[in-house]
Amino acid sequence: MVKGQVLTGGRGKAGAIRAVMSEAEAESAAKEILGMSVNGFAVKHVLVTERLDIRAEYYAAITVERATRSIVLIISTAGGMDIEDIAAQLPEKIRRFTLAGADEQDSTESLTQWLSESFPNQMLLEQAARIIQNMYQLLRDKDCLLIEINPLVLTAEGRLIAADAKIVFDNNGIARHADIACLMNPEEYTADELEAKDAGLTFVSLSGEIGCIVNGAGLAMAMMDGIKLAGGNPANFLDVGGSSSPQKVLVAMRILLRNSRLKVILVNIFGGITRCDDIAEGILKARNELDINVPIIIRLRGTNEEKGRSMLSNAGMIVTHQTADAIQDAVNCAYGESQQ
Amino acid sequence: MSILIDEQTKVIVQGITGRDGSFHTEAMLKYGTKVVGGVTPGKGGRTVCNLPVFDTVKEAVEQTGAQCSAIFVPAAFAPDAIREAADGGISLIVCITDGIPVLDMVDLYHELKRKHVRIIGPNCPGIISPGKCKVGIMPDFIHKPGGIGMISRSGTLTYEVVYDLSEKNLGQSTCIGIGGDPVIGTGFVDLLEMFENDDDTDAIVLIGEIGGEGEEKAASFIKTSVSKKVVSFISGHSAPPEKRMGHAGAIISAGKGTVEAKEKALQEAGVVVVDRPDQIRDLL
Numbered sequence A: 001m002v003k004g005q006v007l008t009g010g011r012g013k014a015g016a017i018r019a020v021m022s023e024a025e026a027e028s029a030a031k032e033i034l035g036m037s038v039n040g041f042a043v044k045h046v047l048v049t050e051r052l053d054i055r056a057e058y059y060a061a062i063t064v065e066r067a068t069r070s071i072v073l074i075i076s077t078a079g080g081m082d083i084e085d086i087a088a089q090l091p092e093k094i095r096r097f098t099l100a101g102a103d104e105q106d107s108t109e110s111l112t113q114w115l116s117e118s119f120p121n122q123m124l125l126e127q128a129a130r131i132i133q134n135m136y137q138l139l140r141d142k143d144c145l146l147i148e149i150n151p152l153v154l155t156a157e158g159r160l161i162a163a164d165a166k167i168v169f170d171n172n173g174i175a176r177h178a179d180i181a182c183l184m185n186p187e188e189y190t191a192d193e194l195e196a197k198d199a200g201l202t203f204v205s206l207s208g209e210i211g212c213i214v215n216g217a218g219l220a221m222a223m224m225d226g227i228k229l230a231g232g233n234p235a236n237f238l239d240v241g242g243s244s245s246p247q248k249v250l251v252a253m254r255i256l257l258r259n260s261r262l263k264v265i266l267v268n269i270f271g272g273i274t275r276c277d278d279i280a281e282g283i284l285k286a287r288n289e290l291d292i293n294v295p296i297i298i299r300l301r302g303t304n305e306e307k308g309r310s311m312l313s314n315a316g317m318i319v320t321h322q323t324a325d326a327i328q329d330a331v332n333c334a335y336g337e338s339q340q
Numbered sequence B: 001m002s003i004l005i006d007e008q009t010k011v012i013v014q015g016i017t018g019r020d021g022s023f024h025t026e027a028m029l030k031y032g033t034k035v036v037g038g039v040t041p042g043k044g045g046r047t048v049c050n051l052p053v054f055d056t057v058k059e060a061v062e063q064t065g066a067q068c069s070a071i072f073v074p075a076a077f078a079p080d081a082i083r084e085a086a087d088g089g090i091s092l093i094v095c096i097t098d099g100i101p102v103l104d105m106v107d108l109y110h111e112l113k114r115k116h117v118r119i120i121g122p123n124c125p126g127i128i129s130p131g132k133c134k135v136g137i138m139p140d141f142i143h144k145p146g147g148i149g150m151i152s153r154s155g156t157l158t159y160e161v162v163y164d165l166s167e168k169n170l171g172q173s174t175c176i177g178i179g180g181d182p183v184i185g186t187g188f189v190d191l192l193e194m195f196e197n198d199d200d201t202d203a204i205v206l207i208g209e210i211g212g213e214g215e216e217k218a219a220s221f222i223k224t225s226v227s228k229k230v231v232s233f234i235s236g237h238s239a240p241p242e243k244r245m246g247h248a249g250a251i252i253s254a255g256k257g258t259v260e261a262k263e264k265a266l267q268e269a270g271v272v273v274v275d276r277p278d279q280i281r282d283l284l
Helices: A023-034 A083-089 A109-118 A122-141 A171-176 A191-199 A217-229 A246-257 A276-289 A305-314 A323-335 B019-031 B057-064 B078-087 B102-114 B156-167 B188-197 B214-225 B259-268 B277-283
Strands: A002-004 A046-048 A054-065 A070-076 A094-100 A144-155 A160-162 A165-169 A202-205 A210-214 A236-239 A264-271 A296-302 B010-014 B034-039 B051-054 B068-071 B092-095 B118-120 B126-129 B133-136 B145-152 B172-177 B203-209 B229-235 B272-274
Touching: A002 A023, A023 A046, A054 A122, A054 B102, A070 A109, A070 A122, A070 B102, A094 A109, A109 A122, A122 A144, A122 A160, A165 A171, A171 B102, A191 A202, A191 A246, A210 A217, A210 A246, A210 A323, A217 A236, A217 A264, A217 A323, A217 B156, A217 B203, A217 B229, A236 A246, A246 A264, A246 A276, A264 A276, A264 A305, A264 A323, A264 B156, A276 A296, A276 A305, A296 A305, A296 A323, A296 B156, A323 B277, B010 B019, B010 B057, B010 B078, B019 B034, B019 B133, B034 B057, B051 B057, B057 B078, B068 B078, B068 B133, B078 B092, B078 B102, B102 B118, B145 B156, B145 B188, B156 B172, B156 B203, B156 B277, B172 B188, B188 B203, B188 B214, B203 B214, B203 B259, B214 B229, B214 B259, B229 B259, B229 B277, B259 B272, B272 B277
Parallel strands: A210 A236, A210 A264, A264 A296, B010 B034, B010 B068, B034 B051, B068 B092, B092 B118, B145 B172, B145 B203, B203 B229, B229 B272
Antiparallel strands: A002 A046, A054 A070, A054 A144, A070 A094, A144 A160, A144 A165, A202 A236, B126 B133, B126 B172
């Protein structure tokens, strides 16, 4: 098997996983796959692995279920396909078991009993139970939010093998797992994303022209929604987070200004733990240190608002009062008044 | 009346000696909150904002009679701080700290439930009953006392809406930021029930966002058990699928938790759903 290695799903459907019979076939398959992109992710690595003689394919996952705040095991005998497709087409093939949390917790003793319905043969059952226990241990030990084995295959020799897996680690837990943190591959991130991450900013690049600097994910998303409603397009999502230092604003500005599509920067801050004067200081710092060639629209409100506002107006900058007005100003700057 | 906190609530601050802890303790005191002390292990005996600092929550509760604790300690120590508050006799924990690992919250949620201790958050702005008490980090001057109950997954977006409401003289009974993490202590449903039973709350504003199933659960509860008017805004229409937008919660997964699904569920429950947050004030 030759498998493209990218951090996204749907590789099989995209043709990035191929079964090959010879070295030559493997080479040509690898060449093709290495030029592909799956869901916008360029394939830069392939994994060449044993081709299994598959008798059956299962799906096994352990994840955190938000609604019940519990850790659940999901098993399906219809492995190999996307769990979303199984859920849609063969809902009766999906079984779930609560491993931890939940108000009425299923007992651990009953797990083997429960598994035996999906793995009726004793030899299979023992292997499955061991795999599930290991998955759970891994989830607990390394702060994972999802461990998904798909497919979990049964070979002709009667072995259960994890033929492919996806693991999602909790960003909030990464600090206590140096062995996981070092697995982060900088190639998977753009230079902008890496710089943002280092500065403690959350940054996602988008396709529009209006650069956004906002505090709080909810306000940032609502503002992006508002920009779209007003006929504009956000260039990015950028959350400066709480306790924002002036330095963070400077880095945010620097990242936004690298975008050649950028026509205007829209700063929207509602101070809680963030102080408006810190933000204002950051904006002024950015104006002194960076070459800013686009208009900056600013909306400040909240903690130390008056101080921030006067710092900016003393420097000749205009601070808007309403978000809706700020959005309209930004759309006008980016696309001209004719848009209205 | 109001829900969760009022002028009688005695509050301690865990992490009172830190930058954010001391800054917001001062702000809470200024607002009139009965902050009666703080806790920082190893710094007992000092004073911050003229308040006594204790080494343990238990000691602080014994000395001050506090019922509520605001947690400002760093994420690495926050799970222990939450546990200590629950074991130390606190009945309402407001956890401001963000960055707590999800699995820690899974365990804490069930532990606190068994102990009958309520937790708001983590990763939230806290609670304010305007004119009476604030336990959190929200800018208080934007609030006015009144009859609107607010529940929100966001921090800053809530301030935005509150500002609009107060400007139109629509005061608030209590505003709660429930937090943006995937696993939170108190969800929409418990708070909707409290607001429904609160005589001073006339209408409820519910601010949700993409990801999770909290809004869908709220919708089914509203349908059967809420008689008061509910107005809602859900953010994340423009969020690209499969991208994390800051809140770990703001992820679309498996077709569930989309803005459209949430809006539909809420509308079917009789909730007024708006396109823009600044429309909320005109519909109350």
